[in-house]
Amino acid sequence: MEVKPSESLKIDAFSMRIGDVQDVDLERLHALSLSVGWPHRAEDWQFLRESGQGFVALDEIGRALGSAMWFPHGANFATVGMVITSPRLQTQGAAQWLMKRIFDRIPGRDLRLNATRAARRLYLSLDFQPEKTVYQCQGIARVPTAGRPTEGRGNVRTLDAGDIAAAIALDAAGFGVRRTALVEKLFGHSAGYGLFDGNKLTAFALCRPFGRGHVIGPVVAGSDPDALAVVRPHVADHSGYFLRIDTHMDNGEFAAFLSHSGMPVFDTVLTMSKGKCLADFSDGGSARPKTYALASQTLG
Numbered sequence: 001m002e003v004k005p006s007e008s009l010k011i012d013a014f015s016m017r018i019g020d021v022q023d024v025d026l027e028r029l030h031a032l033s034l035s036v037g038w039p040h041r042a043e044d045w046q047f048l049r050e051s052g053q054g055f056v057a058l059d060e061i062g063r064a065l066g067s068a069m070w071f072p073h074g075a076n077f078a079t080v081g082m083v084i085t086s087p088r089l090q091t092q093g094a095a096q097w098l099m100k101r102i103f104d105r106i107p108g109r110d111l112r113l114n115a116t117r118a119a120r121r122l123y124l125s126l127d128f129q130p131e132k133t134v135y136q137c138q139g140i141a142r143v144p145t146a147g148r149p150t151e152g153r154g155n156v157r158t159l160d161a162g163d164i165a166a167a168i169a170l171d172a173a174g175f176g177v178r179r180t181a182l183v184e185k186l187f188g189h190s191a192g193y194g195l196f197d198g199n200k201l202t203a204f205a206l207c208r209p210f211g212r213g214h215v216i217g218p219v220v221a222g223s224d225p226d227a228l229a230v231v232r233p234h235v236a237d238h239s240g241y242f243l244r245i246d247t248h249m250d251n252g253e254f255a256a257f258l259s260h261s262g263m264p265v266f267d268t269v270l271t272m273s274k275g276k277c278l279a280d281f282s283d284g285g286s287a288r289p290k291t292y293a294l295a296s297q298t299l300g
Helices: 026-035 042-051 094-105 117-125 161-175 180-189 224-237 252-260
Strands: 008-011 014-020 053-058 064-073 077-085 110-115 129-140 155-158 191-197 200-210 213-221 242-247 265-274 290-293
Touching: 026 042, 026 064, 026 077, 042 180, 053 094, 064 094, 064 180, 077 094, 094 117, 110 117, 117 265, 129 252, 155 224, 161 180, 161 191, 161 200, 161 213, 161 290, 180 200, 191 224, 200 224, 213 224, 224 242, 224 252, 224 290, 242 252, 242 290
Parallel strands: 077 110, 213 242
Antiparallel strands: 008 014, 014 053, 053 064, 064 077, 110 265, 129 242, 129 265, 155 191, 191 200, 200 213, 213 290
């Protein structure tokens, strides 16, 4: 018989209780992410609360000392993110306690997350398997002046509400899971460019305010040239300002373009899966669209 995780956890001289992320003051959540150097604004936390569910570890006076969220897509899959513990708790088992609460709430789902170096040992102990490196590329954006890359065939235009259904379908082809509610929500907070072959959407890139500036993602395309066709306009729009993109791509035209656009690799995280792995969500076809950039490290 499986033992359910407890509602409280005692560490040293104080106790923590579990709370719902929806009920915690945004400023307390913001203070938690600031304590570990994460760039999320209060507005970014609110977007995530509207997109997913989660637990928060609270001390006796209601301070947020840890968090863990999940973002369900369909009945069998979820991404996990915003797994944070304050510096004083990072060796005390609080993150494992929060993760086991998630397992208890959504048993049997295939899970995917992006792990920092510090958290990888924890996730390995919870049976997550390493998959791919994510390259966090960021900096002050600039449009490269030399060596303009080959760009995709078709017409690029801004996206509007009439393109949401096509973007949902293309995102599902690249990500492997249909993320209807998330893509709809991202459209409401983002500017977007799409590459069209006639009336067919073949690539798209969204860009929204996040952290220190803006983040590009998701980006879905069938080739580097197609991906560049929809990313380059965002770089031009934000030239001279802070811009970020999280990608699995570490070589080729796409990766080179990011570096030449003022967004070198700043850090890396590791995509890990529990249950089905990334390859299980792919049909293996070479023409299949790819996720060139994540919506974010939290959302996948």
